[in-house]
Amino acid sequence: MALIKITNLKKQYTSGDDTVEALRGVDISIEKGEFITIMGQSGSGKSTLLSVLGGMNHPSAGEVEMAGVKLYHLPGEKLADFRAQNLGFVFQSFHLISYLTAIENVMLPLAIVKTSTAAKKSAARQALEQVGLGAKLDRLPNQLSGGEQERVAIARAIVNNPHILLADEPTGNLDSKTSDEVMALFRTLNDAGQTVVMVTHNPDNGRYADRTITLKDGMVV
Numbered sequence: 001m002a003l004i005k006i007t008n009l010k011k012q013y014t015s016g017d018d019t020v021e022a023l024r025g026v027d028i029s030i031e032k033g034e035f036i037t038i039m040g041q042s043g044s045g046k047s048t049l050l051s052v053l054g055g056m057n058h059p060s061a062g063e064v065e066m067a068g069v070k071l072y073h074l075p076g077e078k079l080a081d082f083r084a085q086n087l088g089f090v091f092q093s094f095h096l097i098s099y100l101t102a103i104e105n106v107m108l109p110l111a112i113v114k115t116s117t118a119a120k121k122s123a124a125r126q127a128l129e130q131v132g133l134g135a136k137l138d139r140l141p142n143q144l145s146g147g148e149q150e151r152v153a154i155a156r157a158i159v160n161n162p163h164i165l166l167a168d169e170p171t172g173n174l175d176s177k178t179s180d181e182v183m184a185l186f187r188t189l190n191d192a193g194q195t196v197v198m199v200t201h202n203p204d205n206g207r208y209a210d211r212t213i214t215l216k217d218g219m220v221v
Helices: 046-053 076-086 102-112 117-130 146-158 176-191 203-208
Strands: 004-015 018-030 035-039 061-066 087-091 164-168 195-199 211-216
Touching (some): 018 046, 035 046, 146 164
Parallel strands (some): 035 195
16 A cells, blocks of 8 residues: 555645646655655646645645545644654755754754653764764754755654655755765665655756656646
């Protein structure tokens, strides 16, 4: 059974008398352990698709099913719980808190987990070691390079062992060498069993994935 099943997904935005159809009947099936890149020009609907997939943007029609759970049938609080327990998010602009160290930033998703501070610190340290930053636990974001900040963001996304890692243009602010290093890291995580769904505008990133889905005008090409 597919880990993620998207059926006839539609999303409309209304502004005054204008209606924009961001997604127009998208059907996608993703298996456990796959590495998928979603590509398309600006305005193709790829970021909208990722936000719907992440439980952050209610669709106008259609279904999103994850691990057998119909995401948008869950009431608000249950949807937030499902997101926290099953999904990890990596964004283009890192979203690190400037006055927290790397390890403190990575511990943030564990704030709602009922376990000791020592256990949370241990999990955060392990996640940072996994992304190659074991020696920079106590650095502030401004003491890290762009690529290192992205690695902290990835460590934060994987610290609670999510079933699915969602990434929105994670190499958008990085030079080509650092982009390759970050993409190789996603590939390593995927090889270890992590399911990855990544939105990207960079065709080079597709070579790290198992499969590329192309969107155009809100539909799968």
